[in-house]
Amino acid sequence: MLKLSIVFGLLASIIWRTTPTNCRQTPPTHSNVNHLIAANIQNFMDTSARPCENFYQYACGHWYQHHIEQVDFGDTLGLLEYELNKKLEHVLKRLGNVTADEDEESSFYQKVHTYYKSCKKVKPYNLKKYLLLVQPNYETSWYILSRSGGKNWQAERFDWLQAVAKLRLYGLNGVLLKEEILPRWDESSSNSIYLDKPNLIETEPMGEGAAIELMLDIGQTKRVANEISREVHAFELQLHKLQEIEDEEGAKEMQLSYLQEYMPQIDWLEYIRQLKGPTTNLATTVIIQNVPYMRALVKLLNTTERETVCNYVMLKFLHFLKQQGPAEISKQECVSSLRRAMPLAMSYIIGTHFNKDIEQNDEIVQRIFASLKQKFYEILSDNRLQLQQPIVDVLLQKIKSMQLQVGFSPRNVSNGFLNEYYERIELDASNFYVNQLSLLRLTVEKSHESLEPAVASNFLAIDNSTYLLAESITATSSPYYIKPRNLIIVPYGFMQMPVYHRNLNDIFKYSVLGFIIAHEVLHGFDSNGIDYDSVGNIMGPSEEIAANHRFMRGLRCMQNELATGSRSLNEKLADYEGFRLVYDTYFNGSLLHEQSVGHVKVLPQFTSKQLFFIHFAQFFCGKVHRSVKQSAFLEHALDELRVLQTLANFEEFSKEFGCDKRAKMQSKVRCKLW
Known part of the structure; x- marks a missing residue:
């Protein structure tokens, strides 16, 4: 039975890494996709480790041996990027096989392919040419x-x-x-x-x-x-x-x-x-x-x-x-360089090629977001910090007004908009260096053109009053919060397995995707986020909140955790408070989770709460090369520390696993803010 489980887990891992998202998004049933997750949860765990002593080893101890053949990424986010770039290679190959007519010559699709083609021709990469x-x-x-x-x-x-x-x-x-x-x-x-x-x-x-x-x-x-x-x-x-x-x-x-x-x-x-x-x-x-x-x-x-x-x-x-980039000339590196050079165009291509049933997926993500907002609204209303009611009202209006968008570009963006956006750029399939510099310059020019209110075409409208600046669009799949817009962006690239599938059980959706969204929600209420009001103006009640002794006590508590973690107090705050928020939303929220008992069929040995903790931790499983540790974790702590410190700070974790007071996974002082 154990051998069959291992074989199934390995097969599942191979399926994840070889099946295009649009193929695997449609056929799987609830049972298939959840058994796939369950098999990997079991395979990545090291059950010989004691969860109360080192939960990261317990949850992730065997992750690396199941990915040892993959040297292109070191963690789950790296896996998402790696898989996405592989799928984009196929799209770019198809673009190259299409004979372009006169209209297509000037289209942004043709320019995407021209950049990619010019990158592949570079041998060797020569910085001096710049x-x-x-x-x-x-x-x-x-x-x-x-x-x-x-x-x-x-x-x-x-x-x-x-x-x-x-x-x-x-x-x-x-x-x-x-x-x-x-x-x-x-x-x-x-x-x-x-x-x-x-x-x-x-x-x-x-x-x-x-x-x-x-x-x-x-x-x-x-x-x-x-x-x-x-x-x-x-x-x-x-x-x-x-x-x-x-x-x-x-x-x-x-x-x-x-x-x-x-x-x-x-x-x-x-x-x-x-x-x-x-x-x-x-x-x-x-x-x-x-x-x-x-x-x-x-x-x-x-x-x-x-x-x-x-x-x-x-x-x-x-x-x-x-x-x-590209750091070296290869198909993967050229795709990465293309995504950095033309993030808006590539976001559109990723959204249209790999996210089928966009409306249904949007509905699911917005449901998760709405439940998190509702729970945080209740937390703010409880007013643990005992703030003055006008201050509480400002905070409540902010969480009520916060928006989330999947993908950088609005739903109504068209080929015509993107053709116009890249219209002034002429790319040469034989001159990568000029192409890259031209696109870098376009982004900066677009940002400066946004100073002119009449030049509406240089904006990306989220709604009638909210816009994204060209330089705020990133090439990564990692979600982020834009303070002056009170807006969370979840890139299309993040919406793929093992993070997301529409048929995933709610417990799997909330413990990873839900946590990431909750983390970004809390950035709107961290030590910098409180400077901004509901529409993104720096008129928030920061001085009044900063003068609150309970708020400052919570910040000082988290500050003490930075000695062995990240440089950013706000990232620590978003981890601690974000996890508490998503946990309370899922287990104590007002929304019913129709699939909440589905895990019993696939992983009956764990309680719902234990499974929630394990799946959360496994998002951070990885093995980052020493050469990139310092540069990659300037703000966030190392993934292992993020898991250990976040869960040790959460009282429900030690209760669920029966940790005694001397256990390493039980902090002596637990930090709480909101």
Whole structure:
């Protein structure tokens, strides 16, 4: 019997990894798809481990041996991306076999295929070509190219502001300065230019090793690479130290003409004109933050060799482009690069090709979302923090107004809209580097065009008043919350097995998809989310809530958990409170779960609550390579820690598994906020 179970589980795992979503979404019955999940739950578990000592080992101990042949991903989300890219390869192959007529030549489908085709032709990938295509200034080449026999370097002609503005056009941001197009703080339906310092992660020194690797990638000798990396690293350390400067002046909204007088050390008008176009005038309104940092930055740059600044900007540009990929030329990497370059088009293709019965799936996801909202509405109404009633009313209106959308593009988006969106881009099947730079620039241009209220075609309308900016659309399948829109986005790529199937038992839907949605709901009520009201304006009751001693006690409790976990307090908060929310919604909510007893037929050895905990934990099963751990988990904790800390913090877990007070899976102090 055990052998049959293992064979069935392995077969199920193979089916997941080889069957296109649109094929497996239609035929399976409730029994088939739930037995498939059940088999994998059993196969991934290490029942020799004690759940009260290490629940991650108990739930995930055998996951890796069932995926050991797959080196392309390290966890469930990686599996989703890997499977999605494989299916997209087939779609792109079909596009390539279609003889395009004159109309199709200009369609976004043809441009998608042209980009993919140009990527596959690149052998080998050569970062230096980007430097030849994009110069830092109009009269100056990169210092390293001049040193290598190109044009003579003339330091006095290098303008750092002109360089970062020019590279901002190709998507690079957070280098020396940060410029973003964001919804206005007081009127989220319109957008403004925000000027700020880079964040802490953006100024984190890349390290001499990473700099040397990039220098070698563009053909420099080890001696030159070592020399320049040392100089740049010393500058990075000085730059990173500027993060300590406090912003005592706060955010200021002003016209460019006044900003030019207020801070003449930087030619702001020229900077904005490079980004917004030559028609930009001195009456343009901007919102600037961290002016003391800006002044200190200018002083630092004035005392730093221009060659060093030029090399720093160049290395940041190369690092950014390398992240856009492809990391290596392969079908999988080219699909990933395509999704990063054309996220809107690829979201549409994923939605139309792999999500059959869209209306039915939407209805299911919206039902889960509605039940979570209803439960959180009840939690806020109970007012555990004992806030003043007007504050509670603001919070209640926010959760009531929160929206969820599956996919980046609205349901009514058409081929015509996408054709218009990509209309100005001309792609060449033999010039990948130009193609990639052109698409990066399009995204930035679209964001800046959104400053003009009359240019409606540059927006993606969710409803009559809510819009997505071009730069807010990501290439990953991971859901996220947009604070100024009070909106959760669940990408189409996330809606596939093993996370979702419409015939899954509710307990499986809620314990994974439900948790992820609940996690994003809580980002609307974390220490930053409370700054925003129901329509995304920064007019939330944050000061009143932050002054509440119960709220601050909960935050301090979670802060103590960060010593061994993520850097982000808000991610910890969303895990802890999100899990509590989805658990209470499923087991104590007002909605009836018609399929809630279905698990008894497939996994009778577990109670409903035990199965809920196990399936939740198995979403985080994986084995991440050491080389990517630091970069991949800057905000979230390692997956293992997320499971262990979240469940150890939840009192119902220890009750269900009978953990004694000394067990590792029972926190001495449990954190609770809302």
